[in-house]
Structures are given as C-alpha cells and as structure tokens.
Ligand SMILES: Nc1nc2c(ncn2[C@@H]2O[C@H](COP(=O)(O)OP(=O)(O)OP(=O)(O)O)[C@@H](O)[C@H]2O)c(=O)[nH]1
C-alpha cells in the first residue's frame with residue numbers, strides 16, 4: 001500500500017484520497033523510485049499554460065510545470081494526467097517534474113499550431129457518448145464520436161438522453177445499437193430519472209461525457225455527481241449568463257466511485273488519427289473486409305469486394321458504408337494536416353541553420 005508522511009497533514013476539509021481519483025497499486029509500485037527521491041504522486045485537476053492544480057495525498061496544490069518534464073517527449077500535462085510532484089520548499093513552489101505513463105488519451109483533431117495541446121484528457125476509463133432523443137438521431141455523428149472514444153483506449157457507452165421527449169425511445173435505441181457494435185447503449189431521462197441507475201452501473205473510473213451542445217451532458221453529469229456542480233443550459237437560460245463560471249476543478253469525484261472529467265476542450269472535439277478507432281466503430285465492415293479479394297480493397301468498386309456484396313444483399317446499409325467512407329476521408333485529411341504541421345516544425349530548425357550558414361558565407365559586413 002502507499003503511504004506518505006505528508007498525508008498525515010491532510011487538511012480536514014480534504015477527505016478525498018488519491019485512490020478516489022484512481023490511483024492504484026500498479027501506479028504506486030512504479031512510483032517507488034520517485035518516492036525515494038522525495039517526489040509525491042498527484043493527479044492534474046486543471047491544467048493551464050505552464051502551471052496546474054494537482055490533487056495530492058496532502059490536498060490540492062498549485063504547481064508550476066518544470067519545463068524539463070515535457071521538453072522532449074512532448075507530454076505536456078493535461079487534465080487527468082498522473083504526475084510526479086516536487087513538493088514546495090521554503091523558497092520554491094511545488095513543481096510537476098514528470099508526467100506518468102498515460103493509459104488512455106482523448107486527442108483533438110483541430111490541431112492548434114503548438115503541437116503540445118492535442119491531448120484533451122488523459123487516463124479516461126469511460127467515454128459516454130451523449131446523444132439527445134429529443135431531435136432526430138444523427139447516426140453519423142454517433143459513429144464519429146465512437147471512433148474517437150475507441151481510439152482513446154477507453155470503454156465507450158452510448159447514452160441516449162431526453163427519452164421523455166421521444167415518442168418511441170425503444171426503436172430509436174435499437175437503431176443506435178446497430179451502429180454501435182461492441183458498445184453498451186442506454187436510454188435515459190434526467191427529467192423522469194429513467195435509466196440513471198443503469199448509467200451509474202455502466203460507467204467506472206474516470207468518466208468523460210462527449211456530445212454536441214444541448215445533448216444534456218451537464219444535466220447528466222449533475223445526476224451522476226448527485227449535486228448541481230455543472231452549469232446546465234437550463235440555468236443559462238434562466239439567468240441569461242453564459243458558461244464562464246465552470247467549476248475550478250475539472251475532475252470531480254463521483255459518489256459511487258470514480259471521477260467525472262469535464263474540461264471545456266472536450267466540447268466539440270473532432271477526429272484525429274483514429275484509424276484503429278474507426279476499425280472498431282465499424283467492426284462488421286472490418287470483419288467483412290477480411291473476405292475482400294484485394295487486401296487493400298477500398299470497398300468502392302473493386303471486384304470481389306465482400307463489403308459491397310453485403311450492401312447488395314442487404315446485410316449492411318449503404319448509409320453505414322457511406323458514413324465509414326466519409327469518416328475515413330476525414331481522418332486521412334486530419335492525419336495529413338498533422339503530418340504537414342509536424343514536418344513544418346521539424347524543418348524550422350533546419351531553415352534557421354541554413355539561414356545562419358548563408359549569413360556566415362556572406363560575411364559580417366554584408367547588409368541585406
Ligand atoms: N426534457 C428533458 N430535458 C433535458 C433532459 N436532460 C437535459 N435536458 C435539458 O436540455 C438542455 C441542455 O442540457 P445541458 O445539460 O445543458 O446540455 P449540455 O450537453 O451540457 O450542453 P453544453 O453545455 O452546451 O455542451 C437543458 O435545458 C436541460 O434542462 C431530459 O432528460 N429531459
């Protein structure tokens with residue numbers, strides 16, 4: 001078991017332990033050397049540029065990010081990361097000196113210019129794909145979110161909300177089951193409370209809610225939390241204020257165990273290199289493709305294509321195949337954009353060097 005002298009000074013208002021946040025024996029074992037050198041483990045509950053808030057065995061601390069901790073391997077700490085913290089001293093503030101191995105990661109597509117801000121959430125165990133039944137269900141959107149969820153390494157669960165606003169939730173759910181192979185599909189209503197127990201049972205560990213604006217994520221999150229910690233659309237509508245008062249912590253312990261991870265960046269996330277995730281999202285197409293005559297069959301017009309044959313015979317909907325093709329294309333574009341950006345970043349130093357060489361050749365007196 002883990003033990004740290006510092007934990008003897010836990011402040012009374014802080015009764016949650018690292019175990020509540022998901023620290024386990026495996027993590028603890030691999031932290032032995034760090035502990036021996038005076039470091040303590042913690043989990044990032046909020047990350048800002050160069051600094052973050054970390055929950056540790058002795059409460060939540062503000063820490064700076066030691067630049068050396070993420071210089072080469074590009075592991076910039078993000079919400080959900082487990083880190084090694086050098087505790088504050090009389091002269092120095094606490095510092096994050098290493099980001100511990102990530103078990104899973106939710107990655108964003110619209111890559112910003114700085115390549116370090118791509119991971120939105122780390123060490124997520126359950127991705128709840130939240131979709132409202134109050135509007136016509138867009139299956140393509142569910143598939144897109146599932147690809148992202150599978151790719152993260154977490155377990156996806158599809159949560160259909162607002163069942164009270166849908167004439168036939170049962171058949172809506174059955175259609176969703178058909179586009180979500182391998183994922184549990186739940187029908188819920190925060191208004192009536194239906195399905196919420198099943199939801200509590202279906203999620204575990206670190207949970208994120210993914211879904212379009214207005215799907216009911218915050219409402220659902222509050223139901224999981226057992227109190228209104230997240231601002232919902234209903235509140236915004238009643239007081240006319242926008243979402244700017246989000247809880248300062250983005251990791252909130254759940255009463256039934258586990259934590260809810262709610263970070264603004266997760267709202268509106270796109271695809272990013274989800275090749276494997278797409279394979280799982282379209283598991284039946286992946287299986288069919290094994291039977292195609294050509295190993296690199298694109299399932300467009302190739303002879304001997306088992307996927308096209310399945311569409312022909314009504315075993316696979318053409319909507320599903322179209323969605324697969326569209327997301328494949330989108331993913332290829334996102335991957336190409338990332339490659340271009342990485343190439344540019346790799347070339348920058350080379351350009352600087354050649355400029356330097358040029359200026360040296362031109363001599364010190366050259367005035368360009
Ligand atoms: N009838 C009904 N309304 C619901 C239910 N769940 C949520 N709502 C309403 O749907 C609206 C949007 O809910 P939110 O929880 O704010 O949605 P969100 O997904 O968090 O939205 P963003 O914060 O914009 O991403 C609010 O007005 C909720 O009151 C439900 O089960 N039934």
Ligand SMILES: [Zn+2]
Pocket residue numbers: 289292293297298299300302304305306307308
């Ligand atoms: Zn094929």
